[in-house]
Amino acid sequence: MKVLIVYAHPEPRSLNGALKDLAVTTLEGAGHEVRVSDLYAMRWKSHLDAEDFGASAGPDRLSVVKDSGRAFTEGTQSADIAAEQAKLMWADTIVFQFPLWWYTMPAILKGWVDRVFSYRFAYGVGVHDETHYGDRFGEGTLAGKRAMLSLTIGGMEPHYSDRGINGPIDDLLFPIHHGILYYPGLTVLPPFTVFGSEWMDDDAFGPIRAQWVERLLKLEATDPIPFRRQNFGDYEIPSLRLRPGLERPGAKGFELHAE
Amino acid sequence: MKVLIVYAHPEPRSLNGALKDLAVTTLEGAGHEVRVSDLYAMRWKSHLDAEDFGASAGPDRLSVVKDSGRAFTEGTQSADIAAEQAKLMWADTIVFQFPLWWYTMPAILKGWVDRVFSYRFAYGVGVHDETHYGDRFGEGTLAGKRAMLSLTIGGMEPHYSDRGINGPIDDLLFPIHHGILYYPGLTVLPPFTVFGSEWMDDDAFGPIRAQWVERLLKLEATDPIPFRRQNFGDYEIPSLRLRPGLERPGAKGFELHAE
Numbered sequence: 001m002k003v004l005i006v007y008a009h010p011e012p013r014s015l016n017g018a019l020k021d022l023a024v025t026t027l028e029g030a031g032h033e034v035r036v037s038d039l040y041a042m043r044w045k046s047h048l049d050a051e052d053f054g055a056s057a058g059p060d061r062l063s064v065v066k067d068s069g070r071a072f073t074e075g076t077q078s079a080d081i082a083a084e085q086a087k088l089m090w091a092d093t094i095v096f097q098f099p100l101w102w103y104t105m106p107a108i109l110k111g112w113v114d115r116v117f118s119y120r121f122a123y124g125v126g127v128h129d130e131t132h133y134g135d136r137f138g139e140g141t142l143a144g145k146r147a148m149l150s151l152t153i154g155g156m157e158p159h160y161s162d163r164g165i166n167g168p169i170d171d172l173l174f175p176i177h178h179g180i181l182y183y184p185g186l187t188v189l190p191p192f193t194v195f196g197s198e199w200m201d202d203d204a205f206g207p208i209r210a211q212w213v214e215r216l217l218k219l220e221a222t223d224p225i226p227f228r229r230q231n232f233g234d235y236e237i238p239s240l241r242l243r244p245g246l247e248r249p250g251a252k253g254f255e256l257h258a259e
Numbered sequence: 260m261k262v263l264i265v266y267a268h269p270e271p272r273s274l275n276g277a278l279k280d281l282a283v284t285t286l287e288g289a290g291h292e293v294r295v296s297d298l299y300a301m302r303w304k305s306h307l308d309a310e311d312f313g314a315s316a317g318p319d320r321l322s323v324v325k326d327s328g329r330a331f332t333e334g335t336q337s338a339d340i341a342a343e344q345a346k347l348m349w350a351d352t353i354v355f356q357f358p359l360w361w362y363t364m365p366a367i368l369k370g371w372v373d374r375v376f377s378y379r380f381a382y383g384v385g386v387h388d389e390t391h392y393g394d395r396f397g398e399g400t401l402a403g404k405r406a407m408l409s410l411t412i413g414g415m416e417p418h419y420s421d422r423g424i425n426g427p428i429d430d431l432l433f434p435i436h437h438g439i440l441y442y443p444g445l446t447v448l449p450p451f452t453v454f455g456s457e458w459m460d461d462d463a464f465g466p467i468r469a470q471w472v473e474r475l476l477k478l479e480a481t482d483p484i485p486f487r488r489q490n491f492g493d494y495e496i497p498s499l500r501l502r503p504g505l506e507r508p509g510a511k512g513f514e515l516h517a518e
Contacts, residue, residue, distance in 0.1 A: 010308040011321035046305035047367040048360075049269040062270035064358075065413070065457060099323075101307075103438035104363060107373050108306040111366030137424060154324070158498040165396060165489060165499040167433060167513045175431055179362035198324060230424060239417040240424040253512060254426045 001032040001220065004091035008039045008098040008109040015152050015197050018205070019212060020097045023150070026216045035087055039108045045080065046111030052078045069119030077118065084116040093219060094147045094186070099197070100154070103172050113180055122184040133237050137178075138229030140185030146224070147181045148189040149173065150212070152197035160195070169193060174254040178227055187224045226259045260291040260479065263350035267298045267357040267368040274411050274456050277464070278471055279356045282409070285475045294346055298367045304339065305370030311337045328378030336377065343375040352478060353406045353445070358456070359413070362431050372439055381443035392496050396437075397488030399444030405483070406440045407448040408432065409471070411456035419454070428452060433513040437486055446483045485518045 005023055009016035020036065027034050037044075050057040053067045054076035071077045077085075088094065098105050105113075117123065122142070126135030135141075153160065153169070160169040169191075177188045192215050194200070194208055215222075228234045234246055242256050264282055268275035279295065286293045296303075309316040312326045313335035330336045336344075347353065357364050364372075376382065381401070385394030394400075412419065412428070419428040428450075436447045451474050453459070453467055474481075487493045493505055506515050 010306070010323070013320045040306070040308065044306075046370060047269070047299070047303075048365065049299065061272045064269070064360075101323075102369075102372050102376065102442075103434040104369070106307065107366045107370030110361075110363070110369050111305060113361050114366050117361065156497070158500055161498075161500060162511065163500040163515060165494055165501070165516060166438065167516065171430070171512050172434055172438075174426060175362040175434070179425065179431075183361075235424055238415070239420075241417055241420060241422040242424070250509065252421065253430050256422060257424060257426070 001027070001093045002091050003027050003032055003034045003093045003095060003219075004087050005034065005036045005095045005097060006039070006109065006112060007036055008096075008106050008112075010040050012041075014099075015194070015200055015205070016097055016099055019150060019152070019194070019208075022209060022212055023095060023097065023216055026213050030217060035091070037084060037087065037112075039112060042080075044108055044112060045078075045115070046108045048111070048114045052081060052115055054078065065119045065124065069124055072118045072120045078115075081115050081118065084112065085118075085121055088116070088142060088145075092145050094145065095150055096147070097150045099152045100172075103166065105176065117180070117184065125184070131237060132231045133235075133240060135185070136183050136230060137227070138182070138185070139231065140183070143185030145186055146189055146219070147186040148219070148222075149176065149191040151191060152194045154198040155195065157195040171254055177225060178254070178257060182225075182227050188227065189219070189222045189224050228257050228259055260286070260352045261350050262286050262291055262293045262352045262354060262478075263346050264293065264295045264354045264356060265298070265368065265371060266295055267355075267365050267371075269299050271300075273358075274453070274459055274464070275356055275358055278409060278411070278453070281468060281471055282354060282356065282475055285472050289476060294350070296343060296346060296371070298371060301339075303367055303371060304337075304374070305367045307370070307373045311340060311374055313337065324378045324383065328383055331377045331379045337374075340374050340377065343371065344377075344380055347375070347401060347404075351404050353404065354409055355406070356409045358411045359431075362425065364435065376439070376443065384443075390496060391490050392494075392499060394444070395442050395489060396486065397441070397444070398490065399442070402444030404445055405448055405478070406445040407478070407481075408435065408450040410450060411453045413457040414454065416454040430513055436484060437513070437516060441484075441486050447486065448478070448481045448483050487516050487518055 007020045024034050050062050053071035056071035056074050056076040057067045098109050125140055128134050158164055159166050162168055181188045247256050266279045283293050309321045312330035315330035315333050315335040316326045357368050384399055387393050417423055418425050440447045501515050
């Protein structure tokens, strides 16, 4: 495999740093190529603005969609954005390592998504007509590549269970899994989650290490989350509503979109 | 009212900029006090790191929880963080104006949350014992204040409907409404959502303006989302799972947590 690890934590000696380091040594030890985007170490610029689009932005009113698309097409994007897109095209597998902060990714990682996933690269790709609503959700620039989240969560697992007050972790991650990763074509593997990270000591970390190594070594054999493809009959176009009767009995909301 | 508007868009002449300006003039015209945190204009620092905690961070391994809490308690937080916390304490109503990017808020706004919502200010507040799991979800530092999201969405409303491919907009916003706003005590009002913002022209904006003014002028009379309070019998402690039988028939996931 060619693995890109996108890593977002301000402290190298953190649990997230340890999991990232373990991923590098484990994957390289198994003969894979690994590259790391260490967003804090790279001093990654988090906020999207006109500077990202170089000469393509021009003096007129900024349109994030049009200007990012033009900058991508014309090759005037910021060098840091183009470099990350190139890493994504190089990789066949992308691992995201981050702490869950306020129920989603840290700002610096969201800023990686906002800036790297530009129009014409990650969205606004493919034909839009009566039977095909763009190459997305099962098709797209990153189709054929696999992605997985590895995240630490301060709270305890029951708080994120079916009846837990925070909501089920799978539902909290759906906007990332489906909306960010699956949208531009990535195949999404089930996440690796470490609960109770605020109270993690060395004794507790031992089993976590072993579980993480096991997940990493079977990455290629892991079944993905079976999200439905957009353009192959399951959805009405252009409403993009799931056709009646396809769901499991009682299913609703996010769960409609996996088979 | 004393209204704080937290606004996140890189282009002042954008639809978001127009909605923010309209909120200011409408609310001031109705006799309310308004302050605006224009995150792009303020060049808001998006990424949380040790610099946020001043002398409280120290040379040891950074702990986001402990170091942010110590910096808050000792008064060594960055001035920009302290200023935003002071604005929150001044306000009785907080409006967030932003575009939905990749199914959640832009990185710069997430960075406002990550940095301003520090330990001992927004979480880690109150007693933890057998009957009370901290002051949160119905109690907390910001209890008694109201909050509302106002957001623009590039896609069309059916895509965000009950069977829409993106998932229902209420579910996509639950991690913000419940996890970010309700957690530290805010009362959460239903959001103001503008769909199809990518195709918005002046003709289409007319009715939107009228709807936004109407929502703003009845802010004080708007019923909030009826999220369940954590410490008043609905949840088992410490599992924080909803007690059996409290839900509406067939309800599950996020919807369990509103009455």
